[in-house]
């Protein structure tokens with residue numbers, strides 16, 4: 001990577017733009033396609049303009065490494081995430097610098113391996129409860145089913161509350177907070193009207209309900225002085241020397257975990273079911289692995305690590321449909337990268353969607369091929385060509401939680417059922433902060449065993 005001093009004052013190449021809007025209209029029309037098209041046209045870097053404000057697009061893994069791990073202190077996400085601050089206060093996503101470093105250290109114990117592993121049984125139990133209400137032949141919206149399931153799991157793991165049991169308001173407030181997201185471009189217009197008919201208004205109403213709930217829960221827990229086994233208890237116990245977290249900090253951290261962790265994980269599951277249904281050969285391989293390793297044993301923390309194909313399936317799913325599809329930063333000081341000199345204040349965007357599909361790195365980039373992740377016979381994957389959880393000091397703190405949850409839920413569901421996308425379904429993507437399907441993803445529930453057995457029978461005959 002060339003990071004030597006250059007005096008070039010020009011930003012990377014930009015495509016033609018309109019006087020008032022810059023490239024905003026093209027970007028809005030098809031964000032994913034537009035970014036890919038710019039990568040194909042300009043190669044390593046390009047510049048787009050929102051009005052008169054430039055945004056530099058970085059397309060190479062080396063750029064991702066430079067920003068996230070080699071020089072992370074020079075890049076802030078605070079301003080990029082400023083809209084989130086209204087909702088999440090000063091949680092990890094919205095703080096920066098030394099405050100971020102200290103706070104991250106304080107909340108880290110809540111995501112230590114042992115603590116996270118302790119949530120495995122909750123994850124499986126809630127999945128089994130959900131499956132009791134599934135019936136062969138029914139068609140469900142898998143996006144919604146995964147959202148409801150992961151929300152219940154979050155409720156239990158974070159707050160030790162059962163959102164399916166008398167917490168209806170709370171469940172819908174969490175949902176309202178998550179499903180009325182801040183659009184990527186909302187910040188540029190700053191249009192925020194606190195009324196029930198606006199997305200912003202619904203978000204703020206949900207925030208008020210949730211705040212009341214969390215502050216009451218914190219008060220109750222402080223009085224009880226007991227470890228309830230959840231993330232909230234860890235946050236109440238954590239300290240750095242004499243310093244402990246205030247009620248507001250605990251509220252901000254837990255809200256951030258719900259916002260950052262719930263929808264991302266449910267989308268990772270949705271995309272995985274979608275892809276498996278599109279690629280029946282991979283589906284069969286996965287069912288066979290589950291059958292031969294687990295048989296009818298319930299997935300647990302001890303057996304879930306013995307399923308390599310499951311892990312490759314998830315890796316591949318988050319390569320093609322990364323739930324967090326883009327990241328943004330603003331440079332606090334001038335820097336040089338790849339032959340360009342960037343002034344302080346430069347806004348940068350680098351996108352998992354683009355880098356995860358670069359044709360010079362990924363063989364058959366648009367194909368779902370879990371086998372590429374095989375460490376022996378798969379393809380060589382350069383570092384930072386794949387970063388679904390970000391990296392460096394701001395790497396996703398919930399990654400171990402999300403990975404465990406995704407594996408356990410997939411294994412538990414697939415042991416019992418096979419999900420098949422309804423014929424003629426046409427996927428349309430909506431890239432907000434997360435990468436979502438525009439419409440419901442309808443899938444029909446079928447028995448899993450029939451296909452695995454069929455495959456085994458075929459293999460036996462060959």
Ligand code: HEM
Pocket residue numbers: 077092093104256257258260261262264265268322323324327328387388389390391393394395396397398399401402
């Ligand atoms: C498949 C699921 C998930 C994906 C794809 C994902 C992705 C990411 C990414 C890309 C970042 C980096 C953002 C940046 O640097 O700009 C991030 C940060 C973060 N994630 Fe996740 N995440 C997932 C699940 C979770 C879960 C389950 C939790 C918590 C329970 C969580 C909590 C956070 C937090 C708090 C941060 C901010 C970390 C910091 O700045 O120190 N995430 N996530």
